Amino acid sequence: MTRLQIPIQSVTLKNGLRVVIAPDTTAPVVTIGVYYKIGFRLEPQGRSGFAHLFEHMMFQGSENAAKMQHIKLINSSGGTLNGSTMYDVTNYYEAVPSNALERVLWLEADRMRALKVDDENLRNQRDVVKEEVRVNVLNQPYGGFPWLDMPPVAFRNWANAHNFYGDFADLDAASLPDVQKFFRTYYVPNNAVLLLLGDVKPEEGFALAEKHFAPIPEGAAPPFADPTEPPQKEERRGHVEEKFGTLPAMAIGYVLPERRTPEWFAMALLDQALHGGRAGRIYRELVLEKQIAVEADGGIDDLFGYNGPTQLTTRILHKPEYSAEATLAAFDTVIREVQEKGISEDELQQLKVKWRSDYYSTLEGGRGGYMPRYGLMHLLACFTLFDNEPQLVNTILNGFLKVTREEVQRAAQKYLQPENRALVFRTPVKSDAKEAA
Amino acid sequence: MATIAKEVPTLAPALTPERPVTWPKRTRARLANGLEVVLAEAHSIPKFHGELYFRAGNALVVDRASSLAEMTATVVRTGTAKRASRQIEEDLRRLGADLGTSAGQDTSAISFAGLSEFAEPLLQLVNELAREAAFPEAEFERERRQKLEEVKLERTSPGFLAGERLRKVLFGAHPYAQISPSEEQVAAYQREELQSVYREIYTPENALLMLVGDFDPQVMLKTIEKVFGTWTGKKPVAKETVGPPKPLGRRVYLVHNPGSVQTQILAGCHAITRKHPDWLQLGLTNSLYGGAFNSRLVMNIREDKGYTYSPRSGVLPLRQHGYFSVSAAVRNDVVAASLTEIFYELDKLRSVPVPAAELADAQNYVTGVFSMGLATQDGLLSQFSTVELNELPADYLETYRDKIRAMTAEDLLTTARKYFDSANMQIVVVGDRAQIEEQASLFGALEIYDAHGKRIE
Numbered sequence: 001m002t003r004l005q006i007p008i009q010s011v012t013l014k015n016g017l018r019v020v021i022a023p024d025t026t027a028p029v030v031t032i033g034v035y036y037k038i039g040f041r042l043e044p045q046g047r048s049g050f051a052h053l054f055e056h057m058m059f060q061g062s063e064n065a066a067k068m069q070h071i072k073l074i075n076s077s078g079g080t081l082n083g084s085t086m087y088d089v090t091n092y093y094e095a096v097p098s099n100a101l102e103r104v105l106w107l108e109a110d111r112m113r114a115l116k117v118d119d120e121n122l123r124n125q126r127d128v129v130k131e132e133v134r135v136n137v138l139n140q141p142y143g144g145f146p147w148l149d150m151p152p153v154a155f156r157n158w159a160n161a162h163n164f165y166g167d168f169a170d171l172d173a174a175s176l177p178d179v180q181k182f183f184r185t186y187y188v189p190n191n192a193v194l195l196l197l198g199d200v201k202p203e204e205g206f207a208l209a210e211k212h213f214a215p216i217p218e219g220a221a222p223p224f225a226d227p228t229e230p231p232q233k234e235e236r237r238g239h240v241e242e243k244f245g246t247l248p249a250m251a252i253g254y255v256l257p258e259r260r261t262p263e264w265f266a267m268a269l270l271d272q273a274l275h276g277g278r279a280g281r282i283y284r285e286l287v288l289e290k291q292i293a294v295e296a297d298g299g300i301d302d303l304f305g306y307n308g309p310t311q312l313t314t315r316i317l318h319k320p321e322y323s324a325e326a327t328l329a330a331f332d333t334v335i336r337e338v339q340e341k342g343i344s345e346d347e348l349q350q351l352k353v354k355w356r357s358d359y360y361s362t363l364e365g366g367r368g369g370y371m372p373r374y375g376l377m378h379l380l381a382c383f384t385l386f387d388n389e390p391q392l393v394n395t396i397l398n399g400f401l402k403v404t405r406e407e408v409q410r411a412a413q414k415y416l417q418p419e420n421r422a423l424v425f426r427t428p429v430k431s432d433a434k435e436a437a
Numbered sequence: 438m439a440t441i442a443k444e445v446p447t448l449a450p451a452l453t454p455e456r457p458v459t460w461p462k463r464t465r466a467r468l469a470n471g472l473e474v475v476l477a478e479a480h481s482i483p484k485f486h487g488e489l490y491f492r493a494g495n496a497l498v499v500d501r502a503s504s505l506a507e508m509t510a511t512v513v514r515t516g517t518a519k520r521a522s523r524q525i526e527e528d529l530r531r532l533g534a535d536l537g538t539s540a541g542q543d544t545s546a547i548s549f550a551g552l553s554e555f556a557e558p559l560l561q562l563v564n565e566l567a568r569e570a571a572f573p574e575a576e577f578e579r580e581r582r583q584k585l586e587e588v589k590l591e592r593t594s595p596g597f598l599a600g601e602r603l604r605k606v607l608f609g610a611h612p613y614a615q616i617s618p619s620e621e622q623v624a625a626y627q628r629e630e631l632q633s634v635y636r637e638i639y640t641p642e643n644a645l646l647m648l649v650g651d652f653d654p655q656v657m658l659k660t661i662e663k664v665f666g667t668w669t670g671k672k673p674v675a676k677e678t679v680g681p682p683k684p685l686g687r688r689v690y691l692v693h694n695p696g697s698v699q700t701q702i703l704a705g706c707h708a709i710t711r712k713h714p715d716w717l718q719l720g721l722t723n724s725l726y727g728g729a730f731n732s733r734l735v736m737n738i739r740e741d742k743g744y745t746y747s748p749r750s751g752v753l754p755l756r757q758h759g760y761f762s763v764s765a766a767v768r769n770d771v772v773a774a775s776l777t778e779i780f781y782e783l784d785k786l787r788s789v790p791v792p793a794a795e796l797a798d799a800q801n802y803v804t805g806v807f808s809m810g811l812a813t814q815d816g817l818l819s820q821f822s823t824v825e826l827n828e829l830p831a832d833y834l835e836t837y838r839d840k841i842r843a844m845t846a847e848d849l850l851t852t853a854r855k856y857f858d859s860a861n862m863q864i865v866v867v868g869d870r871a872q873i874e875e876q877a878s879l880f881g882a883l884e885i886y887d888a889h890g891k892r893i894e
Contacts, residue, residue, distance in 0.1 A: 134766065
């Protein structure tokens with residue numbers, strides 16, 4: 001078995017900013033990321049969607065690079081850029097020809113040090129975000145299903161249960177002082193990690209990081225709301241109308257064990273057994289064999305990228321001639337089988353080979369064709385911010401390859417229980433869905 | 438030639454000297470049975486990525502049924518003479534592999550990726566799918582039933598409805614007009630039809646095998662000869678097609694999608710294929726118009742006016758014809774305002790030469806992102822595939838950057854005038870008729886359709 005070893009070096013600057021470098025000179029391209037440990041889970045109450053709106057504001061100008069200059073400077077250096085807001089982190093990243101490395105570091109440092117935006121920028125980006133919500137959620141069949149539908153049904157703590165894209169009233173209420181406060185609170189160097197991957201010499205990378213980021217003053221340690229959920233004792237159910245789609249849909253989510261525990265590793269392999277594409281038990285049973293469902297997929301969303309309550313979620317679109325209860329019964333049969341019989345040694349070995357292969361692709365993989373090493377960046381960032389241990393990138397695979405058949409079966413028995421799950425039914429309002437029956 | 442943008446704020450560090458961009462060497466071979474092979478090493482991870490392309494797709498067989506090559510590809514993976522569907526899926530997992538079968542207008546493909554240590558058994562499976570697909574009756578019936586639900590579902594997506602209408606308008610009786618079958622067509626698919634498409638298209642003379650990854654090309658070539666060497670089959674007979682219509686004057690096609698809270702705009706006109714000598718000029722001009730984040734269209738209707746989240750433009754190069762299009766999902770009350778800006782920016786590029794600094798920025802952007810694919814196996818595979826499938830010159834990748842950098846503002850003006858055919862753009866809007874009809878009709882004679890493609894008045 002060939003094992004992949006990523007060379008990783010890291011330091012912490014005096015202001016608390018962690019810097020992680022993974023050099024690889026294969027191509028003259030460098031990927032740069034800045035991750036802040038704040039996502040939509042812990043955004044302020046009454047300001048749903050704010051973490052994401054704020055992410056947009058980070059492209060609106062900083063002290064030495066006015067609105068549009070940031071984007072223009074990256075693109076005109078031959079690079080691409082973007083940002084995204086997740087449950088527990090927000091990232092900003094660029095892939096550029098390696099001769100633009102210092103320019104990018106200067107830009108990232110400038111906006112970490114001194115965001116400079118006005119009301120006009122905020123109005124503009126509020127409009128842009130509303131169109132983003134419309135194009136991804138409100139005007140799409142099954143938009144936001146289940147990632148926005150599930151949390152309010154599954155969770156009781158506002159942190160985990162609110163609308164992460166934001167209610168429009170909350171987006172409208174967001175003000176410039178909110179932006180400034182959020183920036184001062186969470187966007188401090190001691191709450192961030194800088195990542196340099198690809199064509200960079202470590203000593204040069206660290207020197208440039210020091211030069212541009214060290215002058216940024218350390219901030220107070222950010223206060224974080226407690227995302228803990230009260231213990232769940234009953235199955236939870238919710239219903240949502242589907243405005244455009246023709247097929248009834250359901251999502252089933254089971255709360256996961258704590259990150260990096262033996263049970264969590266076992267759940268990840270169980271996830272692969274259940275959802276691993278066309279070989280996965282759920283797809284095989286519901287789509288290929290019983291032919292109840294048209295789509296049946298899911299899994300643990302961003303396994304390495306969350307740091308609070310989350311679920312293993314299955315998403316099913318089923319044929320209208322099958323009732324929701326019949327579909328759920330078929331799903332439950334799959335779950336019961338793995339609880340009662342476990343998985344065979346042969347299946348476990350297949351799962352591990354596939355896991356290892358997928359893990360390599362995650363590390364190499366980009367986001368779109370123009371953002372190489374996104375996956376490696378994401379894992380290094382999360383392991384640094386959550387665990388202070390970027391080297392986990394090279395060792396965590398062992399945890400998955402060690403899992404036994406018994407552990408998989410026990411995880412299924414313990415976690416795939418009705419009182420540990422929530423169901424969301426998304427039902428078409430259109431009458432032609434019934435005609436198809 | 439200066440390639441560094443001039444409008445850089447004084448404090449921004451300058452670019453340091455560029456490292457050379459070197460594309461990996463390709464090893465080419467043609468087996469005795471006609472199978473073309475292209476191999477390249479990339480050792481980023483202990484895996485490899487591959488495509489087995491067939492140079493024919495839906496367009497070749499459209500007179501039999503719409504999307505027939507795609508349906509054929511779907512059923513190809515469901516069984517071979519040696520393995521049942523479930524066996525195929527489990528074997529893939531055992532090899533740590535992913536595999537997909539698909540077809541577009543001009544190609545059919547088996548795409549795969551897996552661990553280098555299991556390269557030979559994965560190629561064996563690909564070989565079986567290419568030569569011995571069994572089209573089991575029960576699998577065919579299931580996939581057809583599945584497809585029926587999918588074609589109903591896609592009619593609820595604004596993006597699909599816009600694309601479908603534009604293709605019909607631009608291509609008329611040409612095969613490219615059809616991007617998806619109707620429910621009736623799916624119901625009429627015959628297993629024997631699929632098998633005959635399979636026999637025609639899936640042949641070594643019609644095929645190109647490309648592999649990029651962690652392997653020794655000479656060893657890999659021997660494996661390929663061993664696995665695919667005894668395969669036989671001729672190229673399919675090419676088919677004459679009618680030319681697409683040349684729509685003159687702006688017209689507007691409104692697809693009524695009741696309850697829409699946003700309008701999908703898609704406007705387009707005929708352009709060129711990748712083989713055309715103007716392709717690179719058009720690519721650069723497009724990147725300036727709406728092909729990059731800092732392009733004029735994005736800066737205008739997103740960053741300045743906030744009408745939309747993701748405006749973009751691009752050229753879709755099908756093998757026989759290419760077309761240019763611009764799209765944006767906008768707020769219902771700014772459909773007319775957005776179209777006005779879309780045309781303003783097109784007309785501006787047709788009438789005013791691009792300032793030198795903006796041209797240099799765009800040249801840097803296009804040449805820079807061109808190299809991003811170097812860092813990953815599938816990025817390399819995608820670039821090599823473009824060259825091979827479009828029969829581009831052997832030095833296409835190596836000369837691309839110099840050619841882009843040699844372009845002038847005059848070249849771009851000429852290109853915009855030729856291909857940004859503003860006066861004859863065909864405009865599709867998908868949204869709620871009551872909210873957008875009046876705005877849409879300002880831009881040309883209006884035709885209204887329902888989501889099933891029926892004309893309504």
